[in-house]
Amino acid sequence: MHWIAVQPAPDAVAAGDASALVDVDQALAWWALQFTPLVARVDGALVLEVSASERLFGGRSVLLQRLFAAPPVALRHAQGATSLLALARLWARAPDAPIDSLPLHSLAAARAHLPTLMRLGCSNWGQLRALPRAGLVRRFGAGLVDALDRAYGTRPELYPWLCLPEVFDAPLELSAAVDTAPALLFGARRLLSQLLVWLRARQRGVLALELLWELDARRSNALHVDAHHLGSGQGRLELRTAQATQDMLHLQRLLGEQLAQVHLPAPVLHLRLRSLQTQALSGESHSLLPEDQRKGDSLHQMLERLGARLGREQILCVQAQADHLPEAMQTWLPWNPEPAAQPRAGPLCEHAALLPGWLLELPQPLAVHGQCPQYHGPLTLLAGPQRLESGLLDTVVLRDYFIARSAQAGLLWIYRERLSQSPRWYLHGIYA
Amino acid sequence: MPALARSSLLDGHDIHADVWHAHALSHAALPVLATGDAVLDAELPGGGWPIGALIEILQPPGVHSEWRLLLPALVRSGQGPVVLVGAPQLPFAPALAAQGLALQRLLWVRAVAPSARLWACEQALRCAEVNAVLAWLPQARSEQLRRLQMAAAEYRKLLFVMRPAAARDEASPAALRLHLQPVETSPPKALSDALQLQLLKRRGPPLDRPLHLQARSARMNLLLAAAHALDCSTARA
Numbered sequence: 001m002h003w004i005a006v007q008p009a010p011d012a013v014a015a016g017d018a019s020a021l022v023d024v025d026q027a028l029a030w031w032a033l034q035f036t037p038l039v040a041r042v043d044g045a046l047v048l049e050v051s052a053s054e055r056l057f058g059g060r061s062v063l064l065q066r067l068f069a070a071p072p073v074a075l076r077h078a079q080g081a082t083s084l085l086a087l088a089r090l091w092a093r094a095p096d097a098p099i100d101s102l103p104l105h106s107l108a109a110a111r112a113h114l115p116t117l118m119r120l121g122c123s124n125w126g127q128l129r130a131l132p133r134a135g136l137v138r139r140f141g142a143g144l145v146d147a148l149d150r151a152y153g154t155r156p157e158l159y160p161w162l163c164l165p166e167v168f169d170a171p172l173e174l175s176a177a178v179d180t181a182p183a184l185l186f187g188a189r190r191l192l193s194q195l196l197v198w199l200r201a202r203q204r205g206v207l208a209l210e211l212l213w214e215l216d217a218r219r220s221n222a223l224h225v226d227a228h229h230l231g232s233g234q235g236r237l238e239l240r241t242a243q244a245t246q247d248m249l250h251l252q253r254l255l256g257e258q259l260a261q262v263h264l265p266a267p268v269l270h271l272r273l274r275s276l277q278t279q280a281l282s283g284e285s286h287s288l289l290p291e292d293q294r295k296g297d298s299l300h301q302m303l304e305r306l307g308a309r310l311g312r313e314q315i316l317c318v319q320a321q322a323d324h325l326p327e328a329m330q331t332w333l334p335w336n337p338e339p340a341a342q343p344r345a346g347p348l349c350e351h352a353a354l355l356p357g358w359l360l361e362l363p364q365p366l367a368v369h370g371q372c373p374q375y376h377g378p379l380t381l382l383a384g385p386q387r388l389e390s391g392l393l394d395t396v397v398l399r400d401y402f403i404a405r406s407a408q409a410g411l412l413w414i415y416r417e418r419l420s421q422s423p424r425w426y427l428h429g430i431y432a
Numbered sequence: 433m434p435a436l437a438r439s440s441l442l443d444g445h446d447i448h449a450d451v452w453h454a455h456a457l458s459h460a461a462l463p464v465l466a467t468g469d470a471v472l473d474a475e476l477p478g479g480g481w482p483i484g485a486l487i488e489i490l491q492p493p494g495v496h497s498e499w500r501l502l503l504p505a506l507v508r509s510g511q512g513p514v515v516l517v518g519a520p521q522l523p524f525a526p527a528l529a530a531q532g533l534a535l536q537r538l539l540w541v542r543a544v545a546p547s548a549r550l551w552a553c554e555q556a557l558r559c560a561e562v563n564a565v566l567a568w569l570p571q572a573r574s575e576q577l578r579r580l581q582m583a584a585a586e587y588r589k590l591l592f593v594m595r596p597a598a599a600r601d602e603a604s605p606a607a608l609r610l611h612l613q614p615v616e617t618s619p620p621k622a623l624s625d626a627l628q629l630q631l632l633k634r635r636g637p638p639l640d641r642p643l644h645l646q647a648r649s650a651r652m653n654l655l656l657a658a659a660h661a662l663d664c665s666t667a668r669a
Contacts, residue, residue: 296560296587299513306541306552316540318525330525332540352530353651357499358521376494383659403656409494410614410625410647429524430496431648 001153002060002079004067005086006032007045009074022172022194027072029162030201035067040083040159043108045090047083047159072197083159084108084151088125099152100126109147113140125151168198168209168275177216177267181259184213184268188255191273192248199278205244208276211237211255215266224265237262242300244279250301257308303335325390325397326359326428351386354403356413356429363426366414373414373425379404385416401428457636462607465590468504471643476608477635481505484588485607486581490632492597496520497612497627499528500647502566502592507532509590512563513539515556518549520568531649537563546571550580557583557591564590570599578605600632609633614647 008024021027028046032039035057038049050063057063068075078089080099088106089095102125104110104117110128116139122128128136129148136145149155174187188211199206213235215222225231237258239251306315316332323329366373373379384402398418405411413429452458457477464480466473473479481487489498506514514537516523529535541552546569553567557580565584569577577593584591597611609632614625626644648656 296558296562299559299561302555302559302562303539306555310541310543310548310552314542316542318523318535318538318540320525320529320535326524330522332522335539352526353649354655355524355527355530357503357524357527358496358519359524361522382656403659405625408492408614410497411652430521431500431652 001049001081002051002054003081003083003086004048004050004064004077004079005042005045005083005090006048006071006075006077007090009076011074020190020193021072021197022170022190024073026170027194027197028075030164030197031072033162033164034201035063037161037163038159039162041162042083042087042159045087047086049083082151082153083157084147088151100124100129104128107147107151109144113144116140164198164201168195168273170194170273172271172273174269174271177269179264179267181262181264182256184211184264184271185252185256185259187271188259188273189252191271192251192255195273195275196246196248198275199246202278203281204278205246205281206241206251206275206278207244208238208240209251210274210276211239212272212274213268214270214272215264216269219266221265226263226265228262229265235262235264235268238276240277241304243298244281246281247301250297250304254304254308257305307335323390324388326355356411356431358430360428360430363415363428366425366427368423368425373404375404375406375412375414375427376408377406379406379412379414382411387418388415403431452635455637457634463588465505465509467501468508469645472629472645475631475634475639475643481590482607483590484585485591486577486584486605487590487592488577488604488606488609489592489594490597490600490609490611491594492613495612495614497614497647498566498592498594499531500627500649501612501629501645503528503531503533505590506564510563511537512561513537514564514566515562516540517553517556517565517567518543518569519566550576553580553591554583557587557589560587562589564592566592566594568594570596574603574605581605581607604633606633607635615644 006028008028025041025046029039029041032046032048036048036050036053038052040047050060050067054060054063057066068077076090078086078095080086080089084107085099085102087108088102089097092103092106094102104123104125105114107125110117117123117128120131122131125148129152133145146155150157170191172187172191178184178187191211195206195209215224215229215233215235217233222233223231228237229235237255239254239258241251241254245251303315313334315335317335319331319333321329321331366375366379368374369378381402381404385400386402388397388399388401390397396419399415400418401413401415403411404414409430411431412427413431414425414427416423416425450458462478462482462484464476464478464482466480467476476482489501491497511534514533516538519540519542523538523540525535525538528538541549541556543549543552549567549569550572553565553569556562556565567580572580572593572595580591580593583589593606597613600611611630611632613628613630615628625647627647628642629645630642631639646653
């Protein structure tokens with residue numbers, strides 16, 4: 001058995017730090033659970049039993065190295081063969097003291113009897129253990145002898161072991177009432193760094209999370225209803241990413257963009273962050289060749305950021321459709337992180353190479369002088385007509401397409417509606 | 433001694449890559465992508481579109497010849513997305529696909545506000561997977577373009593910015609500036625139409641004569657020639 005006792009260093013928890021963890025003790029426990037399942041909280045410190053995970057990590061020294069490489073907060077720690085020994089060394093600030101010389105106040109069970117024991121001339125563990133057991137039990141109760149046995153490893157140590165919650169759900173009480181939504185980001189940032197510890201412990205990436213806030217109930221407009229407030233005095237913002245991520249900076253930026261669009265009807269005192277959907281992270285594979293490592297964000301991150309500020313419907317991808325009508329040959333759809341089964345477009349029609357590079361969203365009616373359509377001056381028809389007939393029951397489309405040439409704008413793609421009495425001309429495409 | 437220094441200075445390969453002789457094109461420190469047009473390649477430093485520099489294309493109103501000029505290079509630019517920021521009309525995907533551009537590479541950011549366009553443009557440049565960014569920025573100021581130029585240089589992206597011809601006299605941080613205009617030949621004859629390209633700025637000596645590029649694809653020329661021949665024969669009959 002090899003026990004490690006850890007405690008956050010007294011100066012580690014500085015108030016007012018923007019990226020400070022919300023709940024240091026909890027974060028520390030989550031962090032410790034990455035390395036061993038046997039983690040317990042004893043008297044304000046954390047004890048870890050690591051002998052079972054040594055082989056997994058490649059030996060005790062490697063494990064210790066990994067353990068103390070990147071803790072979430074600055075730590076003090078001590079080790080020992082039993083948890084009470086490790087704790088005593090931690091409290092006595094004597095990491096290498098031999099077990100018999102440890103002062104009695106470092107044994108929690110002996111603290112209540114400290115004055116009596118001192119008067120007996122007993123000041124360290126060795127002297128206490130040398131006293132007759134039966135007399136000790138009679139005088140101080142079975143608890144002290146029990147604790148001593150556990151400290152020396154002659155009795156097993158059992159604790160209520162801590163475990164990782166399945167869902168991340170952390171509240172945060174804000175130190176001052178917040179009136180504007182973007183200012184909520186400061187609190188959210190602390191919650192996100194707590195989330196990061198949880199994600200690392202579970203080795204998962206977050207796909208969706210929600211930020212909840214409670215409006216000050218004393219304000220009359222706390223029951224305001226809009227996209228983010230349902231009228232119950234609570235606000236809610238859902239954040240989704242396309243790829244499971246542990247990148248808190250990216251989430252922070254997304255959250256910032258989204259919060260910029262939220263209007264708070266009343267001040268907020270309580271925040272809460274909850275994970276909605278997570279996914280196991282597979283390890284990243286880095287390329288060995290330096291030229292393969294390109295600088296910059298991933299495509300998903302870029303598109304999510306664009307979507308968060310400009311709106312998803314502004315980021316468009318194209319899908320080809322098998323249709324004869326030019327405006328139905330393509331559909332521009334909002335970018336979708338999980339592309340649905342793409343309808344396989346038929347082969348391009350053979351005259352696709354002769355189509356213009358730009359299409360007008362709405363065909364532009366052209367003025368006609370005499371017989372000649374005008375667009376910045378008269379047009380000369382070069383090729384055509386290409387006859388196009390299409391339509392279902394409601395709309396019948398009969399058009400003759402021409403390639404026309406304008407002195408100013410180059411080649412244009414225009415059509416004439418065939419059914420109407422007076423032929424009407426429309427500009428539909430521009431050859432680029 | 434002065435003679436020695438002089439001769440070593442004259443040797444073009446010894447000077448810094450960002451310094452070039454006034455009569456010669458710069459030895460490109462930037463990687464380039466061939467434009468697909470030998471006439472144009474010969475006049476560009478390094479022999480193609482510079483990657484990682486702002487390329488500014490000026491066009492008179494109503495002219496949208498960017499696909500003709502850029503598509504051959506875009507097709508060969510890689511597998512990643514080609515981001516269009518604020519296009520003037522609907523890009524007609526079947527026509528682009530027919531010329532070799534894979535449709536799934538097209539990504540269109542339909543931002544309207546000038547500031548949103550600039551921001552989107554910069555975000556796209558910062559993305560590792562994007563190959564090329566085409567932006568239509570009619571109202572951009574010089575310092576805003578400079579920001580884009582820096583981003584393109586840092587992230588090594590092809591960046592084309594389309595601007596109106598009226599911006600011709602404004603200062604620009606672009607590494608390459610060109611002015612496009614379809615020209616009418618006399619007598620007006622569709623087959624010999626050309627795209628007149630004027631290099632306003634390049635890393636090399638100024639070019640005072642405009643370049644003339646073939647205005648349309650070979651296939652389109654074929655069609656127009658056939659239509660023309662048909663017209664002539666019917667007229668004779």
